[in-house]
Amino acid sequence: MRVSTRILAGYSALLTLMVFGIGYELVVLNRVLAINERLSDVNYAGLEVTQLGEYLRFVDEFTEKYLVASEEYEAQLDDARRTFEETVASMAAVVRSEGERRALGQLQTTWLEFQVAFREARASRPPGGYRFLPARIQDLLRRMEETQIELVTDAVRDAFLADVALAEAGLEQHQLIVKIGRRHLE
Secondary structure (H helix, E strand, C coil), X not given: CCHHXXXXXXXXXXXXHHHHHHHHHHHHHHHHHHHHHHHHHHHHHHHHHHHHHHHHHHHHHHHHHHHHHCHHHHHHHHHHHXXXXXHHHHHHHHCCCXXXXXXXXXXXXXXXXXXXXXXXXXXXXXXXXXXXXCHHHHHHXXXXXHHHHHHHHHHHHHHHHHHHHHHHHHHHHHHHHHHHHHHHHC
């Protein structure tokens, strides 16, 4: 084989390797970009879950004020309930992990139970209001506040950590390919 043919074959092999390396880097980079996009959704869900607990406390406060104290709190209660529902719906649109969906689904189920219990309590509200918030409503609110919001928070955090680990693994792969490529070029 002539020298010029060997040189041409070597350059062809090197060029093929470089094209493969660049293609692989693009695949890894696209994967990292997709993960970063997911991380922004998870960050948004994390912010929403923080607000969710606050909105649920407003629902709790105005439910008690409405059922125990006075019907004049109905508008504030309706606003708090609507805000809570909108926040849950917006979270449902961005969560992606099975754990997040399951935890949010449990919260939504309990919320529906609360809605039914609230309608029943409202329909049977004695003149002047209840002396105490009905036990069923108290139980459902506490379950959502003390358990289910925490489960949603934990699921969002776990999804975030899993995505961070995926992003780190992708970056490590990318760095390894770059190092190998540099060694072959030197």
